[in-house]
Amino acid sequence: MIDIEGLTKRYGAHTAVQDVSFRCEPGTVTGFLGPNGAGKSTTMRMLCGLTSPSAGRSSVLGVPFRELPNPGREVGVLLDASAQHAGRTGREILTVSARVLGVGDDRVEELLELVQLSGDRARRRAGDYSLGMRQRLGIAHALLGDPRVLVLDEPANGLDPEGIHWMRGLLRDFADRGGTVLLSSHLLHEIEAVADHLVVIAGGRIVADDSLSALLAGAGVVVRATDTAALRRALAAAELPSVTTTDGAQRVEGEAEAVGRVAAEHGLVLTELRPADRAGLEDLFLSLTTTPAERREEIAA
Ligand SMILES: Nc1ncnc2c1ncn2[C@@H]1O[C@H](COP(=O)(O)OP(=O)(O)O)[C@@H](O)[C@H]1O
Ligand SMILES: [Mg+2]
Structure with missing residues (x-):
């Protein structure tokens, strides 16, 4: 469950996000849709405690993100696929995080397999990965702690059509098992096939918030x-x-x-x-x- 209430972010005279409110329910995939510059990333960064809001508040599983005792075990976050250590291999990146989360190495292998980065690919440096491979690694990273909530910013960016199809199945399955997914995109076609609910943002404001069928x-x-x-x-x-x-x-x-x-x-x-x-x-x-x-x-x- 994600609850966002009146989030606002001002950068000087510029208001990037204006009074944004919406909820994401367990068992559903919420598509957060809006053109570039609409305020999606800023909203998601505020939700995950990485940017402090000018006004408003948000919670994940009932508490502000920063108050979650072990956030990686509860919320899987992918905000910037290129933020990983470029000099480490895919396997090393996941292994380091697994230690921090207290997750076994077998989970690392399981996830490398799941995101199709096992074998030779796991031994390559992340800096040499394509954008699509970095997204897959980021998704594996988000899933590592077996969270109940996923927050993914433009995860389809850089994935080929097969990759988008794969991700759709993965997120559908996650939600069908009771998970909560918030997934952003600037392209309708990337998320319409998987989202049950759409929240549309433009110019920092929510302009639509409804089930896909109602829309x-x-x-x-x-x-x-x-x-x-x-x-x-x-x-x-x-x-x-x-x-x-x-x-x-x-x-x-x-x-x-x-x-x-x-x-x-x-x-x-x-x-x-x-x-x-x-x-x-x-x-x-x-x-x-x-x-x-x-x-x-x-x-x-
Ligand atoms: N750190 C920042 N400083 C100043 N302006 C920013 C900063 N981050 C984002 N913005 C501005 O906020 C607006 C929303 O950006 P962003 O949330 O990245 O949009 P989106 O993710 O939907 O493309 C844009 O106008 C962007 O230029
Ligand atoms: Mg963005």
Whole structure:
């Protein structure tokens, strides 16, 4: 369980994180999503006691992180995969931490195996690892003390698609066994397949906090008619705002039934009416995290 309440961080005149509150429940993976510079790392560093907040508080398993008696045995943290000692091998890094945590060497071997860094790879210096390998080592490091909570900042960064798929399975399994996972990313596709819950941050503020299914439902419906112009007019008249998708359909923020009724009242022939799903979520994420001007630039680019 993670509880964040009103966390704020100011750097001089700049407010990096503004009144951020959310919770992560056991048995769930919470995706912490936001563009670069949104305030994800700052929030996670405050949660883990590495940056002191200007205001607000947070707790892990009911107490502030710094008051956990043996944090490594309770919370697995991966904030910066490149922070490991570059001159040590993967095995040495895990072994040193295992000693500190009071964990046996067999656990080190087990984890090297799990993150696919056993054999020759375990004997290479971490400084010679690719970013993806450093992420795998960081995940092994986070799991070493067999924690109940995982806090991972952009762990998919540098992983190839196979690596992302692997991590998804690992985190799903961790949560299904009752663990709590907080996982950040600036890319929706990296976390939508594993997160049950999404907390979206932009410009230091939380702009959405809901289950993935609720967010998907809120993404609206896609509708298509034989007479597109008449459909647009009818939706506008019914005060159901719609936007034209890239392939010429209308995306409507509303329920399928409401849209169906409008079509029926106007005698329109629909050729498609379905939940907007993934594309809708992408759209929603974009609209939550960018200003209209930034969005136009992105579309023009
Ligand atoms: N140590 C710092 N000093 C000054 N500004 C910082 C510092 N750390 C982060 N920031 C600023 O805070 C904002 C949020 O950064 P960060 O939390 O790293 O975002 P994210 O992880 O979402 O990319 C950015 O504008 C960043 O420049
Ligand atoms: Mg960051």
